Amino acid sequence: MSLFSVKLMQSVIVFFALLSFASLANRPEFEVELKNHLFYPAEIEIPANTKVKLVIYNRDTTPEEFDSFDLNREKVIFPQKKSVIFIGPLPPGRYKFFGEFNPNSAQGTIIVVPKKSVADTNIETLALVYTAPLAANSLLLKEVLHVN
Amino acid sequence: MLINTVILFLRDALPIFVISIILISMLQQQGIKLRWYYLALLTSVMLSLILLNTMDEIAHTLDDTGREWLYACLYIVCYFVSLLLLSQIAIVKRPLSVRKLTLVRLCSVALTVIVMTLNGANFLIYITGFWHQNNASNALVAGVTLGVGICASIAVLLYFLMAFIERYCRLIREALLIVFSVGLLMKATKLLIQIDVLPGNRLLWDSNYLIMENSELGQLFTVFFGYDATPTLLQLLLYISAIVIAFTLIFVCSTLSKSTRTIVSHKEMV
Numbered sequence: 001m002s003l004f005s006v007k008l009m010q011s012v013i014v015f016f017a018l019l020s021f022a023s024l025a026n027r028p029e030f031e032v033e034l035k036n037h038l039f040y041p042a043e044i045e046i047p048a049n050t051k052v053k054l055v056i057y058n059r060d061t062t063p064e065e066f067d068s069f070d071l072n073r074e075k076v077i078f079p080q081k082k083s084v085i086f087i088g089p090l091p092p093g094r095y096k097f098f099g100e101f102n103p104n105s106a107q108g109t110i111i112v113v114p115k116k117s118v119a120d121t122n123i124e125t126l127a128l129v130y131t132a133p134l135a136a137n138s139l140l141l142k143e144v145l146h147v148n
Numbered sequence: 149m150l151i152n153t154v155i156l157f158l159r160d161a162l163p164i165f166v167i168s169i170i171l172i173s174m175l176q177q178q179g180i181k182l183r184w185y186y187l188a189l190l191t192s193v194m195l196s197l198i199l200l201n202t203m204d205e206i207a208h209t210l211d212d213t214g215r216e217w218l219y220a221c222l223y224i225v226c227y228f229v230s231l232l233l234l235s236q237i238a239i240v241k242r243p244l245s246v247r248k249l250t251l252v253r254l255c256s257v258a259l260t261v262i263v264m265t266l267n268g269a270n271f272l273i274y275i276t277g278f279w280h281q282n283n284a285s286n287a288l289v290a291g292v293t294l295g296v297g298i299c300a301s302i303a304v305l306l307y308f309l310m311a312f313i314e315r316y317c318r319l320i321r322e323a324l325l326i327v328f329s330v331g332l333l334m335k336a337t338k339l340l341i342q343i344d345v346l347p348g349n350r351l352l353w354d355s356n357y358l359i360m361e362n363s364e365l366g367q368l369f370t371v372f373f374g375y376d377a378t379p380t381l382l383q384l385l386l387y388i389s390a391i392v393i394a395f396t397l398i399f400v401c402s403t404l405s406k407s408t409r410t411i412v413s414h415k416e417m418v
Binding site for chain 2: 027051053062063065069072073075076078079081082083084085086088089091100101103
């Protein structure tokens, strides 16, 4: 094998190793179960603009194919086994999914909800900072009045 | 269950019929007999059965992403095999050497076997999973029969359509093979996005309101040129690059072939 081919192979291996690091990243995890050709829960809420990991358990004795045209995903889940797919980042909205082998019964929706905005978080923190001393003061005042 | 079987059969079997017709027609043009196809058919059936029995284990390797890795890698291989095949079949009509003919046969067998095995195993998972359910076998047999009829009709139409269009556009078979293999490449990217290997950022557009991806027309477009109603920027760039690379290769090979012929004929004259 020539030096060029060895280098090429090494580059390909490194490229795929780097790519696979993406899947090692921690993603928020959500679970859904398939029982009697029905999804439980039928509605799953996930945060907007975030890539999430969806673990699908098939509790039935027949295979099923998780399919969604809205999410652009399809994956076979073998009987009594689990499967993993990644979805998102998505804008807020409702995204339908179904079981390709039992499309009439196995149906569900992924609801993408907006994340709590940064501004809201800051306001909550400020509110806590200012209200805590006020509450302490009022307690002190009550105690003083009670003593008097 | 009958309608569902027909739809699933079309989804999995139509690519097999399309690639078979493109390759059979392409190789017939080069004077290659059909023996390679029988070999590919037999190998595919055996490999599909093996894959069906091992798919469960494969799917659970690599942190439950084994099936995606296998399918994506083989679809990428299909694209490169198509490029190799196109580079061997010269656009200028002339008899191919024995070595080139063997390579053309090998590429065709590899392409057919990969597409047939992967799609065949997909459909067998459905058939074997539901065969023993109450009254399912009748619906399954009827669905498969209807599906075979539809696919065979499309295949025959495609064969004669290619022969007809060839009068006006000589590159029709090559062009069809390119878009088909680029479609497989798109499937590979879709699978790699699904397992978080490629970034699946915001979708560029949603053309489901024009052609629904799950409609009959959508399925047909997906098979023929990898139609995706909701592509990402990466997928679009890859799609365009793959098509440009393939057509450039054809152009370069035909130019080289022409220049070689001119040199040879000039030497003969001298």
